Structures are given as structure tokens and as C-alpha cells.
Amino acid sequence: MTIKHIVFDIGKVLIHYDPELGYHDIIPDPAERRWFLDNVCTHAWNMEQDRGRSWSDAEAVLIAQHPTREREIRAFRQNWHRMVSHAYEDSVQILRALIASGIDVTMLTNFASDTFREAQKRYPFLCESRGVTVSGDVCMIKPDVDIYHHHAARFALEPAATLFIDDTTANVEGARAAGWQAVQFIDAPRLVSDLRQHGIVF
Template sequence: MADKVVVFDFGGVLIDWNPDYLYRQLITDDTERRRFLTEVCSLDWITQQDGGQPIAKGTAELVARFPEHESLIRAFYERWHEMIRGVLEEGVALVDKLEAAGVPLFGLTNWSDETFPWAWERFSVLRRFRDVVVSGRVKLAKPDPAIYAEMYSRIQQQVPGVAPQDIVFIDDNVKNTRAASALGWHGVHHTSAGATEVQLRELGLAFA
């Protein structure tokens, strides 16, 4: 197979991000906490901020819909950094191996432009990619095909002649990997670094 380019998602692959880390402190009942994070501060709502909506606007709109949960809603971004426990070392080790083998590496992340700089300064692994597409900066979010087109355009600038089938995309959200696969990329649903490494080798990537 042709030489491959590998594109990494960040949260859940390289960065240990989980809203439960904060909300276990705020909502002790497991069922109620899951309901809140599913129905109030939902993934769809988070994606709006990741796609470029100002945090203040998104927060105000959600508070208007659920005024009884105002303090819990405001905590989401006011205490956002408490949802991050650091890097996922096995994911970083995979970056190490691919980088040592000379594989071109890129980043494609759904992340608010208002919160991303905090992580960028603290986690050096995020600065090891040839280019990074941050959804909040380009006002697009996965799984919208347009954000993959933006990533592909940037990859082509760095790796001339690269074809969609030469791109491997690693993400812990299966909707995002399916969207990449629909465009001709190789979507790898990340469940563990070990399982992802196996899939990369099956795709013909050679690394120590």
C-alpha cells in the first residue's frame, strides 16, 4: 500500500477529557448525572461551541431553556479544565512511534477556540503535528464533511499528491470515523491504543 498520513483526534485519544471528572463532584447520583449530560449539557450542545459559537452565547441559550440547572450549566465552561486529567500516555506513545518512523502526522479536533489555547500551552504533544485543524477556528465541526475537506487541503500542502485512501484518521467517536471513511479515508475507531496500533499495522504502516 502507499505511504500513509495519520490524522489524530485529540480528546479521548491523546488528551484525557471527560465531563464526568467535574460532574461527579456536582451530581453524585449516577443516573441523574447521566441524564444531565445527555439531555442538558449534551454532546450536540458542546458541538455548537466546538463549531465556533461563543461560549457566552451557548451558555445563555441553555440557561434560558433549563433555568433550574443554571449553576450546573455555567460550571461546564467556568470549570472546564477540571474535565481534563492530562495526557493519555499510550496515545502519546503511539505518536512517538509513528513520528520516529517518519509518518506525516496531523491533528483534527472538535474543540472550542476559547478553550483550546489552555490545552495547547499545557500539553506539548499537541504541538508535534505538521498542522492542526481546530473546529472552533474554522467554524466547522466533525462529522461535517467540510471540516475533513479543510484537513485534506492542508495535508495536500504538506504532502503533495496524497490521495484520500492514503489518509488514516483516528477518533474515539465512531460517527467521526464513519464520516472519514465515507470520504475515502481509513477511519479507525479508537477504543484503546493497542487496538489502534493493530489496525494501523494492518493498513500497512511500519513502525517500531
């Protein structure tokens, strides 16, 4: 089916994200830093903020479990801005070229509500598509199929004519389970190739 809508993920597709960047001066030892992020401020813990949990509640949970690590736990939110260190300019160029060519572009992201608004101020291109669904706003996260259905209904997308771009295999599979077409983001040149294979020339 002809693609009518393109939906971009954001983290690791349009902007860089690496939690270790927030801890270089707080936990200088690489092995200890990695242990902390694997065992205390974990990906699973952070995903609950993407699902809508407040930072105060999130911090309270971990501080109760790791009372000697309070400073490091609170540093996750305090230093979040360091974790999104730069945009992927080649991907942003693709995003903007698609919009300029008249293709319908929206975004669907797992992101806490407050940090996403910070990211929009820092990276204006996050405001340039027709709209965005932020998981923290709707209390649903990828790859749960409900968030794809929500996004499609909100923006009047025809699922079979929608192409989703995400760096994570599970999120790509979630989109396909919702009836969308999807490609996994590897890098900008590969994305251009994938778009062309789907008949999108811009």
C-alpha cells in the same frame, strides 16, 4: 495504497474526556448528574461550541430554558479543565514514535477554540504534529465531510493515502466518505495492530 499521512483525533484517543468529572462536587448524586448532562448541558449543546458558538451565547441559551440551573450551566466551562483529566500515555507514545520515524502526522479534532488552546498548554504533545485543524476555528465539525476536505487541502494530503484514527464510528465513516482510509480507535495495542495492517512500521 501506501499510507503517506496519518491524522489523529484527540479526545478519547490521546486525552481522556468525561464531562461528569466537572460536576462531582456540584452535583454529587450520580443519577442527578447523569440526568443534567443528558437533558441540560447535553452532548448536542456542547457540539455547537465545537462548531464555533461562543460560551456566552451557549450559556445564555440554556439559562433562558433552565433559569434555576444557572450555576450548574456556567460550571461546564468553568470546570472544563477537570473533564480532560489525563493523557493516554500509550497512545501518545505511538504518536511521538510515528513523528520520530518521519511519517507525516497531523490532527483533526472537534474542539472549542479556547479550550483547545488550554489543552495545548497542558498537554504539549498536542503541538508536536505538523499541524491541527480545530473545528471551532473553522466552524465545521466531524463527521461533516467538508471538514475532512478542508483538512486535506490545508495540509496538502492525498486523501486515498491518508489514514484517520478516531474513536467515534460516525467520524470514521465521515473520513471514508471523504476518500480517506480510517480505523476506529479502541486502545493502543489495537492501534498498533491496525497500523501494521496498513503497512506502517515504526
